[in-house]
Structures are given as structure tokens and as C-alpha cells.
Amino acid sequence: MKTHFVRLFTALVLVFYFPISNAQEEYHAEIGIDGGISYYLGDANSKLFANPQMTYGFIYRQKFSPRFAAHLNLNTTRVTGSKLLSTGSTITFDNPVQAIDICGEFNFFNYEDKAYKPFSHKYSTFIFAGIGAMYYGYNGGNDFMFSYPFGVGFKMMLGKRFNLNLKWTHSLLLTDQLEGLKVLNNPANLNGFNIFNNDILSTLTVGLTFNIWKEKCNCLSY
């Protein structure tokens, strides 16, 4: 009789305790800020990380699954440099740029805090690509053009609510105007077929995001 009671008690504990203990909070989105450096590649510069400028901005990330997410990134920075022209004179520029990107993300690991599931990690490298736009000074006024952002990153959970993000982004502008000067807009007349002759804005940033949009999950039901 005592043995039956112990078995029954153990079974009840297994049935009721484990679903409760494994019911975790899941968050569907993140908001946060990022900051770091930017540099430009184009008609006046071909070196990575030349003339680095400060950049900072806002991030929103929507999580679809442990592997897939999408982020919205707003960043502000400047594009600076100088160029020796064929006339013998040197021209300098310092152009303010606002950028917005919307990218899909793929995580190389399952980014979730579930130690009992294989391939789940509290960190992951990820790749992303999408579409964006930039608003910048051009020829005494302002102009706007779409871009193709893409890059690599690393994300890591900091406790239950925060995430650290490292991101290296390259945004190919669909025009050659990023320096803000007409003389550096397609100066070699090479932009006809090769979109990669357009200007590129790159950023290397560290971000801190906060988990929002909580939903209880029964983690035994996956």
C-alpha cells in the first residue's frame, strides 16, 4: 500500500510539477539603442574603417522563431573625407546622413534560453539582409535614395530581459551621391551596369536591447 502511494505521489509530481517548472516567459520583440563607428567606401575612399565617424540609433527586432527575426534600424552619422581632383585641387566633404534599414535575420543557433533543447544557446552569430533608405545632404540641398543593407552580427542574452548585439552592416546606396558633392557623383562614369560602383556606408555597432511583448508558453507543447 505504501509503495503504491509513493508511486502515485511520484506520478502526480511528474505530471504537475514539470509543466509548471518548464512554463517560461517568451518575448516576441526587442527595442533598444546602438552606437559605434561608421565609414564610407566610394569615390574618395577605398579603405575599410578610414575616417571613422560616430553613429548611433534605435533598434526594433521582431522575433518569428529561434532562428528567424527581422530588425528595423534607424541610425544617424556623417560621411567625411577628401579627394584630389584631376584639376589638382583637393576637395573635402562632411555630409550628414540618416539611414533606415529593415532586414531579415537568420541565426546560426536557436537563440532561446532553453538549456534542455539541443542547439539552443543564449548567444548566436547571425546574418541579415534587406532594404533601406538614406537621407543625406547633396549639392546644397538634401536628397533621398534606397539602399541594400546586409551584414553579420552576434547576439547574446544578458539575463532574462536584455540582449547585447554586435553588428557590422554594409549599405549599398542605389546612387553615387553619398559624399554630398556633384563632382563625386559618378566621376569616372562607371555606374551604368555596375551598381557596386555606387557609394557604400558601413557601420560597426554595439547595441543593447530590451525584451518586450511577453507571452507565456507551455514549453512542453512544442
Ligand SMILES: [Ca+2]
Ligand atoms: Ca560618390
Ligand SMILES: [Ca+2]
Ligand atoms: Ca562611384
